[in-house]
Amino acid sequence: MTRVSILTTVAALLISLHSPKAAASEPLRVTRVPGVERFQDQSATTTAPKKSFFKSRRGILIVSLSALAVGFTLWSKQHDRVSSPVR
Numbered sequence: 001m002t003r004v005s006i007l008t009t010v011a012a013l014l015i016s017l018h019s020p021k022a023a024a025s026e027p028l029r030v031t032r033v034p035g036v037e038r039f040q041d042q043s044a045t046t047t048a049p050k051k052s053f054f055k056s057r058r059g060i061l062i063v064s065l066s067a068l069a070v071g072f073t074l075w076s077k078q079h080d081r082v083s084s085p086v087r
Contacts, residue, residue, distance in 0.1 A: 003076060004069050011065040015058060 053059040 004073055007065065007069040007072065011062065011069075014065075015061065 054063065
C-alpha cells in the first residue's frame, strides 16, 4: 500500500466513526409528558437551512486530511533517498 492510500483509509475510518448513522443506531428513550404539546412553538417545526459542506465538521476534516495527504506526498517525493540517473 502506498502512503496516500493508507492516509485515505485512515481518513475514511475516522469519518465513519463520527457518522450520524452510528449515533442513530443507539435506541432513543422517549417519555411523554401530558400537556406539553400545547406549549410548543410553531416556529420550531420549520427546518433550519442546511450548513455548507465545507463549513461542517466533516467537510473541514476531509479537506484538511486531503491537504495533509497531498503535502506529505510532495514532501516524500522531494526527500526520496533513492537517487538514480533514470529519475
